[in-house]
Amino acid sequence: MIVETTRPATTRRAARLRGALLWAAVAPGCAWAAVRLGGLDRGPLVQLLAFTPYAAAGSLLPLLLALALRRRGPAVVAALASAALVAVVAPRALPSGQPPAAGPTVRLLTANLLAGAGDAGALVDLVRRHRVDVLAVQEFTPAAEVELQRLGLDGLLPHRQLSPSIGTVGSGLYARFPISAGGVRHNRGGWGFDQAHGTVAVPGAPAIRVESAHPSAPYAVDQVGHWRTDLAAQPPATPGGPLGILAGDFNATLDHGPLRALLDTGYVDAADQVGAGLVGTWGPYDGDWIPPVTIDHVLVDRRIAVRSVAVHRVPGSDHRAVLAELRLPAG
Template sequence: MITSPDAGPSIGRAARVRTLLCWAAVTPGLAWAALRLPGLERGPLVQAVAFTPYVAAWTPVPLLLALALRRRWPAVVAALAAAALVGVVAPRALPGGQPAAHGPELRLLTANLLAGAADARTLVDLVRAHRVDVLTVQEFTPDTATELDRLGLATLLPHRQLNPQVGTVGSGLYARFPITGGGIRQNRGGWGFSQAYGTVTPPGAPPVRIESAHPAAPYAVDQVEFWRTDLEAQPAATPQAGLSILAGDFNATLDHAPLRALLATGYVDAADAAGDGLTGTWGPYDGDPIPPVTIDHVLVDRRVAVRSVAVRPVPGSDHRAVLAELRLPAV
């Protein structure tokens, strides 16, 4: 067989091009894993990290490319990056083990009302249809408070700790059971979102402290430190003492290091425990072209069992409400 004198160099150039192509495809996933795993997000990268599930879903593509082009080392690196990102994301779609809780059920609904623009009737209908015991609301306004009561919430959930405010800073906690030790906590960052809290004691269960969480949003680089400070200031779980639940708009996903640190104090993300941790709660619901991300959470004490979690649309809001059915420990 006769070959051209230029065949050898041409083959070598083609091989180098294939190698460079593979490394170009592999590097973004590798860099993302190096950022996400140790929690190094800073500045504008805080917003980017919220989309980690989408990057994890993409990481097998560079691996398949490297295998198809028979590039060994790019394939090895691509496999490691894919395993790392898929490994931290995929478990959210799988139900986890539950503690042996034998007390009463507690149905909790949380919703960001977009400065009062959310449809109040939908919210009351959700409370009524699902026999909700506790409702936490964020971006809660005086007009919304009046409208909710007009639509029957005062009868369904007569006990409340409320801080309605014009704009986005208001917060509310409604309950079927009496609320003790209630109050309002003011975040220091960003817009200064408030957080209503109180303790409820369902019959047959120990007291449960519940807070409507709403840390600052990292919507701009100069807000990131406020966001981090507010998340770090959230009440830690108390595994050796009373039960605690935080429910609301955390402006953070399970890929953000400050939220993972809060969970490590003794909380469980209810949606993650139920296998619904990848269901989006914020993004395109008011028309913005943003892929859905999961920033609304119900964090429960590890002694609380999670029966189910569902995400429900609320017209007028850019968030979806999160409904968690829980089982508390017995007294």
């Protein structure tokens, strides 16, 4: 009798333990979904949200476990969390409809040069091979400017608005076509990154204002306020006015509320438009365990059609360059 009484009690304790462990496995996905859907990107949660695509994939594991163990409650909750995360992530891998733009094609490349350490030869080669029309660079130094000129970038993209600086704050904009109303905007937060900008005159299309974007990075909790300030200060789209493009290192993914708010002014993310929105642009790619995230973007006015987006490695930089082929409205 003692044995018969003990066995059911032991079985019940084991079942409760399994249930508790299963709920513990389900809880992170639920919390992540609540933070992402609630736009609660504050403090250390800002950095975590950059990895939401990985969290969406990982949330399927507790669901499969709950189904295998036939635990209805955890399975339902896990399914809801997974569905929420997949719903916000999966569309980035699917192409969207494009506006009926009938103007010329423009190829735009953006690259963060990691305080000038990015390989200038590789960058010029990308410009030459892909017939790039507009180049936006961040963390642009005087040495990088000299090296790019030596390698022939001026012959490929003769028009420019440059603000080189030692360290990480420099910015530059090069174009095949004339640039007018050029200038440099200085972000107030964090490191105070510069953003070179200008109006590019593409034959056969309306003039386009292009800016090399580089808001502050939320690399520490005390920097999150600067990050939010810089993103909020980015020039909004003007759906009823001139065309605009923001291209660069935004230090934010599509899972961050401030970037989504910027898109809501009238931009689209070029990579997201063509189903390439999950391709990582920031590593690091030196063997560290941190997986790639997508923080470099080309944001274009919704009247501009996106034909293709590709990322390219630039040796020496921890960012990958983003190349977008765009079809402009007719002028």
